[in-house]
Amino acid sequence: MTTKEQWGTRVGLVLAMAGNAVGLGNFLRFPAQAAQNGGGAFLIPYLVSFVLMGLPLLWVEWAIGRHGGQHGHHSAPGMFDVLGGGRRPWLKYVGVLGLFTNITVAAYYTYLESWTLAYVFHSVVGTFRAISPTEFFPRYLGDAGGSIFALPHEALFWFVLTLGLNVWVLSRGLVKGIETAAKIGMPLLLLFGLVLAVRGLTLGPADPGVVQSPLVGLNFVWEPKVSGLLNPTTWLAAAGQIFFTLSVGMGSIHCYASYLKAKQDVALNAASAGWMNEFVEVVLGGSLIIPIATAYLGLAAVQAATTGGSGFSLGFLTLPTLFNHWGWFAPVAGAMWFGLLFFAGVTSSLGMGQPLLAFMEDEYAMARRKAALLFGAVVLALGFLCVWLYPGGAFDEFDFWTGTFSLVVFALCEAFIFVRIFGMERGWAEITRGADLRIPRIFRGIITYVTPAFILVIFLGALIQPAGEWVAAFRGVAAGEGWPLAPGSVIGRLLHAGEADASWFVDGRPTRALVQDATRTLLLLVLVGMGLLVRHAWRRNRPRAG
Amino acid sequence: MTRTAWIMLAATWTVVVLFAARFFLKVLRTPPREDD
Numbered sequence: 327m328t329t330k331e332q333w334g335t336r337v338g339l340v341l342a343m344a345g346n347a348v349g350l351g352n353f354l355r356f357p358a359q360a361a362q363n364g365g366g367a368f369l370i371p372y373l374v375s376f377v378l379m380g381l382p383l384l385w386v387e388w389a390i391g392r393h394g395g396q397h398g399h400h401s402a403p404g405m406f407d408v409l410g411g412g413r414r415p416w417l418k419y420v421g422v423l424g425l426f427t428n429i430t431v432a433a434y435y436t437y438l439e440s441w442t443l444a445y446v447f448h449s450v451v452g453t454f455r456a457i458s459p460t461e462f463f464p465r466y467l468g469d470a471g472g473s474i475f476a477l478p479h480e481a482l483f484w485f486v487l488t489l490g491l492n493v494w495v496l497s498r499g500l501v502k503g504i505e506t507a508a509k510i511g512m513p514l515l516l517l518f519g520l521v522l523a524v525r526g527l528t529l530g531p532a533d534p535g536v537v538q539s540p541l542v543g544l545n546f547v548w549e550p551k552v553s554g555l556l557n558p559t560t561w562l563a564a565a566g567q568i569f570f571t572l573s574v575g576m577g578s579i580h581c582y583a584s585y586l587k588a589k590q591d592v593a594l595n596a597a598s599a600g601w602m603n604e605f606v607e608v609v610l611g612g613s614l615i616i617p618i619a620t621a622y623l624g625l626a627a628v629q630a631a632t633t634g635g636s637g638f639s640l641g642f643l644t645l646p647t648l649f650n651h652w653g654w655f656a657p658v659a660g661a662m663w664f665g666l667l668f669f670a671g672v673t674s675s676l677g678m679g680q681p682l683l684a685f686m687e688d689e690y691a692m693a694r695r696k697a698a699l700l701f702g703a704v705v706l707a708l709g710f711l712c713v714w715l716y717p718g719g720a721f722d723e724f725d726f727w728t729g730t731f732s733l734v735v736f737a738l739c740e741a742f743i744f745v746r747i748f749g750m751e752r753g754w755a756e757i758t759r760g761a762d763l764r765i766p767r768i769f770r771g772i773i774t775y776v777t778p779a780f781i782l783v784i785f786l787g788a789l790i791q792p793a794g795e796w797v798a799a800f801r802g803v804a805a806g807e808g809w810p811l812a813p814g815s816v817i818g819r820l821l822h823a824g825e826a827d828a829s830w831f832v833d834g835r836p837t838r839a840l841v842q843d844a845t846r847t848l849l850l851l852v853l854v855g856m857g858l859l860v861r862h863a864w865r866r867n868r869p870r871a872g
Numbered sequence: 873m874t875r876t877a878w879i880m881l882a883a884t885w886t887v888v889v890l891f892a893a894r895f896f897l898k899v900l901r902t903p904p905r906e907d908d
Binding site: 335365597 | 873888891895896903
């Protein structure tokens, strides 16, 4: 019934875990978040959050995973069931989130990943010399006609190709597939990032098209605005960045760690993978898009492009054009930039696929190849909705509810369950068993109290995020003005706050509000469906367990 | 770049590079533990 797979090498495991954490956000989100939230001052709450929340949560997830693996479970429902010793059957339904999140995030993330593969191709063939990416991108997505529907043939082709590649790698198994992909992808990602960073940071006035030193852009990222340290918005943004960059709260780390032997280390491996992610994010991620874009566009344009804390437009719409200044190196630079984004993406999406494969292998005795095809079919169906309804906002809905909200809910639950139900005594023993790194004992208290508090603050922050600054919002409440709920907050989204008309149809035509509500309903049905699948699996495998 | 920006960059990069390198080297040098 259970798989006997194990990691081939320790380095392979750490690279796979680091690759799972390193994603597009390391290069596109981090620099923009840092620049817009206090610059260098952002790095203080960022590193504090890493030590007090990120690292402890990594240790908890690795420990839960290895513990589950020893009981024959390589996906979250079974792992959470054994955390309660079989006496709390509801725990396996908490673990359903660890399946749901991976599948639903994979649906839109694989689509995003496919854009990077398409951009590698278009960089090499010189598409961006003939057409501006700002013109190319909406056309590529089929988002040019004002309709809420799109059927872009090229985008669909790259999506299916990318998904097929993921399925193929997953079907090869843990060592031949995932580990090999990480051993190829991670070094190439680092190499491409280093080459581009060196080229970007050494741009000078003599280079054609350069209007400002790239160091002005680097200064924009690193100049500490000390007032930011006293601003709750900065702390919340830093904690959020740490949370989302480490891929915690998904179930994929648990799954990878479950293939460890009982006495193999989790303390050092987890710390190494976590710090490797930080290296890619802080050193490479902070040295690419903003310095290069500033060199060619000037600081004012870059400041405007990163408002809102996203570097997506710089990465996909601006950089391909700017590379054209680099002569013969332009197609190589484009291929390297989107190639590193692709490697960052694919090593993450493989981590999203493995939990479903493990669940089907463990609980339904399904062959790996068949389980990989099942993963492909489910992601194709859900991902098609993200392609088809992209202009209607389905992609954004997937991103928010599964790629943001669900992660925080799952992490909050697991932190509570690990400390209160599994028990910190056993939990600490689990984390430190076989450890090749001595974890200071103070982390026992941090895991018990501080880490859950951090996650709770992020959860509440997402729930009632105000429009504007937190301090101003609290002052407004004190003055009796009420809470200015942000349209992007959880409650704001549910209530369609900030939208003049949330009708499903206008003049008989479906609206974005319909797509949003339909997508949310679908995601809820997927969650319930997975819960029923877990219930069926448990009844099937343990008919007398009740 | 201002002096404070350089200081923040140097301090952060030093911390991140040192920990990332230290732990990864330790992973490379420590053989995996076998089960009893």
